[in-house]
Amino acid sequence: MSPGRNLVGWLNVTPLLLVLIPFFVIPICVVLAVSFVETDGFGGLYPVFTLDNYAMLFRSDLTLRLYAATLKFTLLTLLFTSVIGFWVAYFLVFHVRSKLIAMGLFLVCTVPFWTSNIVRMISWIPLLGKEGLINTGLQGVGIINEPLEFLLFSSFSVVVAYVHQLTIFMIVPIFNSMARIDKSVVEAALDAGASRLDIMRMIILPMSRSGIALGAIFVTSIVMGDFFVVKVMSGGGTASVVGAFYEDVGVLQYPTAAASAIVLTLVVMLLVAAILRVVDIRKEITQ
Template sequence: MQPSSSPAQTPPRANLAGWLYVLPLVLVLVPFFVAPILVVLAASFFATDGFGGLTPGFTLASYVEVLHSALTLKLYLATIKFTVLTWIFTLIIGFFVAYFLVFHVRNQLLAIGLFLLCTVPFWTSNIIRMISWIPLLGKEGLINQALLAMGVIRQPLEVLLFSDLAVVIAYVHQLTIFMIVPIFNSMARIDKKLIEAAIDAGASRFDIMRLIVVPMSKSGIALGTIFVVSIVMGDFFVVKVMSGGGSASVVSAFYEDVGVLQYPTAAASAVLLTLVLVAIVSLILRTVDIRQEITR
């Protein structure tokens, strides 16, 4: 074990070396993450002529407008609805898929192979994966055709595509992977002997799940939750395409605002959203030391 010293006592030379190594990273993040956020923050206080022209200044008018609009509440409710539904489904599916791979597949090579099988789509286009539901869920899609053929329904179901259901399906389809990977990682670190010991001590399968597997996968669940929540809350194109324009979320409204050059209101709503997101993420981070989790 390397004796670890706290940063405060690190000699200046080590501090300098550390900064030199992360300098390129910082040189990207400052202009392309910090600065844009500050620009959006600044824009939210500017006045506008309504045609895309911004007048530097300080006015809370945009915030007042955003907060007073009944639409805002509706947008946030819709966003939260999508987030919660997606989170629940991705968590359940992700947890049990990871659980199956770690604890039920005996051959480790096979488990890794199946794990990779789950991760491959992550490296392909999200948009393509989203539109790939059209031939399935559409009015004349496979599912309606099948249901009609079986005589379960008389009329094709309209709710399958271009609906909230389709939005949630597309989200779950895209984001379950973000649950599987971190949960799989934390589960794979559970010593199998621990479970054998628990069985020897007379624990039932449910006890093992409740007392060992779930607590020890907590950090993976937290990490997955951060990914899923932040992606759903920051998304707009799934909502836009899969709801067929019927639903909107905070960011899709932002997208529309930007489209009609309403920069300050868009910026104000973006700032509010970011605050909400930061609050949620830091709440989750309080339960798990993400840095230690990732770096160990």
């Protein structure tokens, strides 16, 4: 490593750092600082050190319930997106024989990602609503007499919206890691008498692990940091960690909001760090 190479490297990441330091590092430090001060309750901050904001947070039952609700959504979304993402990617890589068709179908999966998530979320309302397509359809056929209430403005619709938005974050990395599997390895395994179940278990699953991990990082951080989907799709009935401190901000309780924000950030970072232990993300994406 010559000094020249270091200089060039640092010069090239300077623009990145000029964004990350004022708009990521400093804001997090500001939130951290605010979480340790007192407030007059009207948005004013007193520079007096206190741990009350954290004490209040950890003593409250609400905190636990909020985290339980948010983690439940995260786990359910992870489960559905990874299962759907895995099989979609598997189909495209191992079952579609023409490369061109596989790329075309892959593009079909990715196009909605480029459109507004919010619009895609509200698009479930005419389907799942009390007088929505599914309810009227089922009633029309005579399967149900009363409209199913749980379809919209419920935990169900929240998970549907998350899965709808985020499955793409699983498909792309899993597709990438599966595309790198050497087909001749699979052939060799078949020649050696492996069943297709063996191949799935011993070749494809282990080699897609990094893709699943990368997808899990995206899904976890997005669901944990979201409050928009929960708020709209649960009809306001379900709170989330972010939603709760957003309300604190609304009533100018900055220090309590900041304490909650710091705890959430730590939780998300720990979860991501746990996933990163499974996979060396930098090696995976640069190789």
